[in-house]
Amino acid sequence: MSDDASFEEIKCQHCLLSFYRRKQTGRRPKYCSPQCRSAAFRTRSAEPTRPEFARETERIGQAVANRARMVAQSSSLPVRTWPLEPLRHSVALQRELDDFIAVAVREALARGADWEEIAAVTSISVSSLKSRFSRAKVNKAVHARRRRRPGRPAGTAAAVPRSVAGERPLEEDAQLWNAHDSLARALSHLHRSSGLSVRAIALDTGISPSYAYRLMAGERSPSWPTVQNFALACDNKPEELFDLWSAASGQPEVHPDVGYDQALSRFQGAIRGLHLAEARPDPATVASTLPDAARHEIPIVESLLTPKPATRAERLSWPATAALTSALHGSHERIRRHWRALRKAAPTPTILTQAFG
Known part of the structure; x- marks a missing residue:
């Protein structure tokens, strides 16, 4: 070039080749040609495979199931003091479904579906789909959900394992x-x-x-x-x-050696908590529907679900306890720890020598 001082060298951000332009004021070009600019735009707009959307479909799907269960429970009970509860849960369920549809659209695109196919399923026009479910908007919604996700209260000692992306398994x-x-x-x-x-x-x-x-x-x-x-x-x-x-709170319940009364209180408290979450169905009805409970265990189950201290709770077998836990939609792992602690703390029956004559 006859006058190198009047030109500046620029590297194209798409093809990475150098090109020159005469020095002047204004924005420096990023690409060497309109073809490179168009190719770069197509690359940025391509649908990458985003595993985080697959994870979010599972997470939001679980939230939808939980919220639907709350809708069913609130609508089936006489709600005198809070008549708006079914409506509140229904609105929240709709919000969860909207989020689920958003991540499902992006996941479908990542797996090879095109906008026309999604439009046929959703009965939404292609232009509306592209506007409502752009990658930027869905990412923003996912990040907002993560900020709203109930966190661990301050001071929780239990360490929760994290995945590479920083999320819980x-x-x-x-x-x-x-x-x-x-x-x-x-x-x-x-x-x-x-x-x-x-x-x-x-x-x-x-x-x-x-x-x-x-x-x-x-x-x-x-x-x-x-x-x-x-x-x-x-x-x-x-x-x-x-x-x-x-x-x-994500805290594993650790049971050191405790006395019988404390172990019984913890066991009954855990069972009654599950009973409370199910809106306290009739104890006799719950006990009568347990398939693995022996006849002598039914009164024990009924006593566990009443406010008074349970009677002979340590005699309850694990199959009957597991059936009760399933009926109340609880965690077998947690209840089994309480059950084992109670069995361990139960006093050993003594046999009087007079019994042998």
Whole structure:
């Protein structure tokens, strides 16, 4: 070139080859030609395989199932003190479904579907689909969900394993969501059965009414003092909620050697917490429907589901306990730890020498 000082060298951001332009004011070009600019745009707009959308479809699918269960429960019970509860859960379910459709659209694109096929399934025009479910908008929605996801209360000692992306394993995440859902349903039933307004319970608990609503809708993860105060405000024993809260917080229940009374209290509290989350169905009905309970175990099951201390709970076999846990949609792993601790702490029966003559 005759005058190199008047030109500047620029590297094309697509083909990576150098090109020159005369030095001048204004924005420096990024590409050497319109063809490279168009090719770069096509590359940026390509549909990459995004495993995180596959993970989110599973996570949101679990949230949809949990919310649908809450809708079914709230609509099947006489709700005198909170008539808007079924509506609140239904609106939240619709929000979960909208998020699920968004990530499902992006996942379908990543797996080879085109916009026309998705339009045929959703009955939405291609232009509307591209606008509503652009990669940027869906990513934004996913990140917003992660910020809203109930977290572990401060001070939780249990370390939860994380995947490479920093997320909990899906199986464990589903367990936490199920436990969180159970705690929310238990708090909701306490409110319904108390006959008190949400404002009155919130005042006694030391939280705002809006926060109380979010706790009962499963949208917040409370601290243990909050759960305690909520239970006391509803005239209920806080220990019946401790195992639900512990599971929802991701804490593995560790049982050191404890006395019989404490082991019995923990075991019955865990069972009664599950019973509470299921809106306390009739104990006799629950006991009579257990397929693996022997005849002598049915009264024990009924006593576990009543406020008074259970009788001979250590005599309950694991098959009967497992059947009861399944009927109340609880975690076998957690209840089995309580059951083992109770069996270990149970006093050993003594046989008097007079019995031998």
